Amino acid sequence: MELLILxxxxxxxxxASPTHPTKPDCAELANAWTNPAVDISQAIEVPPNSxxxxxxxxxxxxxxxxxxxxxxxKNDKLDASGNNTLTWELFLPDSAKYxxxxxxxxxxxxxxxxxxxxxxxxxxxxxxxxxxDAGHSEAANGDGTDVPFxxxxxxxxAWIHNSVAIATPVTQSLVAKYYxxxxxxxxxxxxxxGGAQGYALAQYHPELxxxxxxxxxxNWYSHLILSFLWxxxxxxxxxxxxxxxxxxxxxxxxxxxxxxxxVKDGLIENPLRCSFNVTSLQCKFGQTPDDNEPTCLTADQIxxxxxxxxxxxxxxxxxxxxPGFSLGSENGLLGQELILxxxxxxxxxxxxxxxxxxxxxxxxxWGSDVDAVNQKVSPFIDALSSDLSRFQxxxxxxITTQGWSDQYNAALWPLQHLQEIQRTxxxxxxxxxxxxxxxxxxxxxxxxxxxxxxxxxVLEALVPWVEKGIKPSDMLSxxxxxxxxxxxxxxxxxxxxxxxxxxxxNWNSYTCVYPQTPIPASQIxxxxxxxxxxxxxxxxxxxxxxxxxxxxxxxxxxxxVVLDTTISNSSSExxxxxxxxxxxxxxxxxxxxxxxxx
Ligand SMILES: *[C@@H]1O[C@H](CO)[C@@H](O)[C@H](O)[C@H]1NC(C)=O
Ligand SMILES: *[C@@H]1O[C@H](CO)[C@@H](O)[C@H](O)[C@H]1NC(C)=O
Ligand SMILES: *[C@@H]1O[C@H](CO)[C@@H](O)[C@H](O)[C@H]1NC(C)=O
Ligand SMILES: *[C@@H]1O[C@H](CO)[C@@H](O)[C@H](O)[C@H]1NC(C)=O
Ligand SMILES: *[C@@H]1O[C@H](CO)[C@@H](O)[C@H](O)[C@H]1NC(C)=O
Ligand SMILES: *[C@@H]1O[C@H](CO)[C@@H](O)[C@H](O)[C@H]1NC(C)=O
Ligand SMILES: *[C@@H]1O[C@H](CO)[C@@H](O)[C@H](O)[C@H]1NC(C)=O
Ligand SMILES: [Ca+2]
Numbered sequence: 180m181e182l183l184i185l186x187x188x189x190x191x192x193x194x195a196s197p198t199h200p201t202k203p204d205c206a207e208l209a210n211a212w213t214n215p216a217v218d219i220s221q222a223i224e225v226p227p228n229s230x231x232x233x234x235x236x237x238x239x240x241x242x243x244x245x246x247x248x249x250x251x252x253k254n255d256k257l258d259a260s261g262n263n264t265l266t267w268e269l270f271l272p273d274s275a276k277y278x279x280x281x282x283x284x285x286x287x288x289x290x291x292x293x294x295x296x297x298x299x300x301x302x303x304x305x306x307x308x309x310x311x312d313a314g315h316s317e318a319a320n321g322d323g324t325d326v327p328f329x330x331x332x333x334x335x336x337a338w339i340h341n342s343v344a345i346a347t348p349v350t351q352s353l354v355a356k357y358y359x360x361x362x363x364x365x366x367x368x369x370x371x372x373g374g375a376q377g378y379a380l381a382q383y384h385p386e387l388x389x390x391x392x393x394x395x396x397x398n399w400y401s402h403l404i405l406s407f408l409w410x411x412x413x414x415x416x417x418x419x420x421x422x423x424x425x426x427x428x429x430x431x432x433x434x435x436x437x438x439x440x441x442v443k444d445g446l447i448e449n450p451l452r453c454s455f456n457v458t459s460l461q462c463k464f465g466q467t468p469d470d471n472e473p474t475c476l477t478a479d480q481i482x483x484x485x486x487x488x489x490x491x492x493x494x495x496x497x498x499x500x501x502p503g504f505s506l507g508s509e510n511g512l513l514g515q516e517l518i519l520x521x522x523x524x525x526x527x528x529x530x531x532x533x534x535x536x537x538x539x540x541x542x543x544x545w546g547s548d549v550d551a552v553n554q555k556v557s558p559f560i561d562a563l564s565s566d567l568s569r570f571q572x573x574x575x576x577x578i579t580t581q582g583w584s585d586q587y588n589a590a591l592w593p594l595q596h597l598q599e600i601q602r603t604x605x606x607x608x609x610x611x612x613x614x615x616x617x618x619x620x621x622x623x624x625x626x627x628x629x630x631x632x633x634x635x636x637v638l639e640a641l642v643p644w645v646e647k648g649i650k651p652s653d654m655l656s657x658x659x660x661x662x663x664x665x666x667x668x669x670x671x672x673x674x675x676x677x678x679x680x681x682x683x684x685n686w687n688s689y690t691c692v693y694p695q696t697p698i699p700a701s702q703i704x705x706x707x708x709x710x711x712x713x714x715x716x717x718x719x720x721x722x723x724x725x726x727x728x729x730x731x732x733x734x735x736x737x738x739x740v741v742l743d744t745t746i747s748n749s750s751s752e753x754x755x756x757x758x759x760x761x762x763x764x765x766x767x768x769x770x771x772x773x774x775x776x777x
Pocket of ligand 2: 251252260261262
C-alpha cells in the first residue's frame with residue numbers, strides 16, 4: 180500500500196516536472212474565452228524595456244492581453260446582449276519571473292481609465308496583474324460638470340460595487356490558462372475609489388480575494404461627497420483661505436504639537452493627541468489679515484476652519500454626517516474649497532440623488548436632502564457593512580492605509596469604520612488592520628509635506644499575513660517627494676511609531692507602541708493586599724505544577740490584582756498584576772489604573 184502511494188507520488192511529481200517545459204503561448208490566449216460576452220482584442224508578447232508608462236518601464240518580458248466584457252444592469256453578470264462594456268487589460272510576466280500571484284488593480288475618481296502605471300509597478304515584482312476601466316469609458320465621465328455614466332444604472336453600479344467582480348473571473352482564468360495552473364493566491368490593490376471598491380469586494384464578493392488593500396477608502400462615498408460640499412460651502416466669500424493661509428495654520432499646528440511624539444520632525448504622529456485651538460490664530464487688535472503673507476486669520480476664516488474640523492452635521496439632530504478633518508491637514512484643503520464639491524458632489528446630487536439637472540447644490544438642505552442621499556445614492560455606491568464575516572471566514576485579510584493629512588478623505592473615517600467592524604465582529608475582527616500615515620496625503624503625498632515618504636509597502640505586509648499567517652506589526656514607507664532617503668514606520672492602529680534611537684529619518688529607529696488600555700473594573704475578579712514576610716497561594720490549576728503552591732518569602736508589600744476574562748464559552752484567561760509599594764513614583768502610581776501585564 181505504502182509503495183503504491185509512493186509510486187503515485189512519484190508519478191505526480193514526474194508529471195508536474197516536465198523535462199521539456201513548453202513556453203506558454205501568448206497569442207493563443209486570444210482564443211481562450213468562448214463566452215460571447217467576452218472579447219479579447221490583443222494578446223502580444225512584449226520584450227523587456229519596451230513599455231514606458233509614466234516613467235515606469237517593464238523590467239520583465241510579458242504577455243500583454245486586452246479585451247472587453249459586455250455586461251448588463253443585473254449586477255455582476257456577463258451578458259453578451261448587454262449595452263455596457265467594461266475594458267480590461269492583463270500583464271502576464273515571463274513565467275520565470277511569475278510569483279504565482281494574481282493581482283487586480285482598482286480605479287481612481289470616476290474611473291474610466293485603466294491604472295496601467297500601477298499595473299506595471301507590480302508586473303515588475305512578478306505579479307500577474309489585471310486592471311479595468313470599471314465598466315465605462317473616460318468619455319462617459321463627461322466634462323467635469325456633466326458626468327453621463329452616472330445616469331446609466333448598470334454603469335453606476337459597476338463603478339464601485341461590481342466592475343472588479345466582472346473583470347476578475349475572466350482575467351484570472353486567462354492567468355490559469357497561460358501558466359497552466361490557477362494562481363496560488365489572489366490579491367486586490369486599490370486606493371481612493373479603489374479603496375471603496377476594496378470594501379465593496381469584501382462585502383459583496385467575499386469569495387474572490389485572499390488579500391485586499393483598500394487605501395484612503397471612499398466606501399462611504401455618498402457622505403464623502405457631502406463632506407466635500409460642507410467644506411466647499413463653508414469656505415466661500417470672506418471665509419475663503421488661500422494656500423498661504425492654510426499653510427500658515429498647519430505651520431502653527433505643527434509648532435504646537437510636533438514634539439508630543441518626542442521627535443521634532445515637522446510631523447504629528449497622532450493628531451488626536453494635539454489640542455491646538457485655532458482661535459489662537461485670530462487677528463488681534465492692530466493685526467491685519469493678509470492672504471499672501473498671513474500672520475493671523477479673520478473671524479470668518481476661523482469659523483470656517485472650525486466647521487471643517489467638526490465635519491458636516493444633520494441640522495435636525497446635530498448628528499455627524501461624516502467626520503471632520505484633522506489638525507495638521509489644513510495645508511491640503513485648497514481642493515476642498517474650490518474643486519471637489521463642484522466636480523463630485525454636484526454631478527452625483529444632480530444625476531443620482533435628485534435626477535434633476537437644475538438642482539442647486541448651494542441650496543442643499545442638511546436634513547431632508549441627506550435622507551434623499553441615503554435612499555437614492557447610498558445603495559448604489561457605498562460599501563458600509565461592518566459584518567464582513569463571509570470574507571473573514573475564508574481566511575482573507577484586508578489592510579487600509581490612511582493619511583492623516585489626506586486632501587480628500589477625512590482621516591478619521593477609516594478609523595470609525597474599523598471601530599464599527601470591531602464592534603460587530605468582536606474577536607473575529609482579526610482580519611483587518613488600518614495603518615495611519617502621519618503627514619500622509621491621499622493615496623500618497625500631500626505636496627505640502629514633501630518630506631513624508633509617499634510609497635506604502637502594503638503588499639510586503641499583506642502577503643505574509645495571507646500566506647503565512649504573519650500579522651503585520653508594522654509597515655515600511657519610503658520615497659519621499661523631496662528626494663531624500665527618508666523612511667518611516669507605519670503602525671497598525673491604535674499603535675503609533677515611537678522613536679527609540681538612531682537617525683530620526685530611518686524607519687528602523689522607531690517601534691510601534693500600542694496605547695495602554697485600562698482594564699474595565701468589571702473584569703477585576705478580586706484584588707488583595709499582601710505584606711512583607713507573609714505568604715500567598717499561587718493559582719495552581721496547571722496540572723503539571725501539582726496543584727497549589729505557596730510563595731513564602733514576599734519581600735515587599737504589594738497589591739495583587741486578579742482578572743478573569745472570559746474569552747468564549749469554554750475558555751477564559753487568568754491575568755494577575757502585582758503592584759509593589761516600592762515603585763519609585765508611589766503616589767502617582769497608586770492613581771493609575773491597572774494595566775494588562777501578561
Ligand atoms: C520613459 O519615458 C519618460 C518620459 O517620456 C522618459 O523621461 C524616460 O527616460 C523613459 N524611460 C526609459 C527607461 O526609457
Ligand atoms: C439597452 O439600452 C436600452 C436603452 O438605454 C434599454 O432600453 C435596453 O433595455 C438595454 N438593453 C439591455 C439588454 O440592457
Ligand atoms: C495607460 O493609460 C493611459 C490612461 O488611460 C493611456 O492614455 C495610455 O495610452 C495607456 N498606456 C498604455 C501603454 O496602454
Ligand atoms: C478654543 O478657544 C475658544 C476661545 O478661547 C473657546 O471658546 C473654545 O471653546 C475653544 N475650543 C476648544 C475646542 O477648546
Ligand atoms: C541615499 O542612500 C544612498 C544609499 O544608501 C546613498 O548613496 C545616497 O547618497 C543617499 N541620498 C541622500 C540624499 O541621502
Ligand atoms: C525565596 O524563594 C526562592 C524560591 O523558592 C528561593 O530560591 C530563595 O532562596 C528564597 N529567598 C529567601 C530570602 O528565602
Ligand atoms: C455559548 O453558550 C450559549 C448558551 O449555552 C450557546 O447558545 C451558544 O451557542 C454558545 N456559543 C458558542 C460559541 O459556543
Ligand atoms: Ca513629531
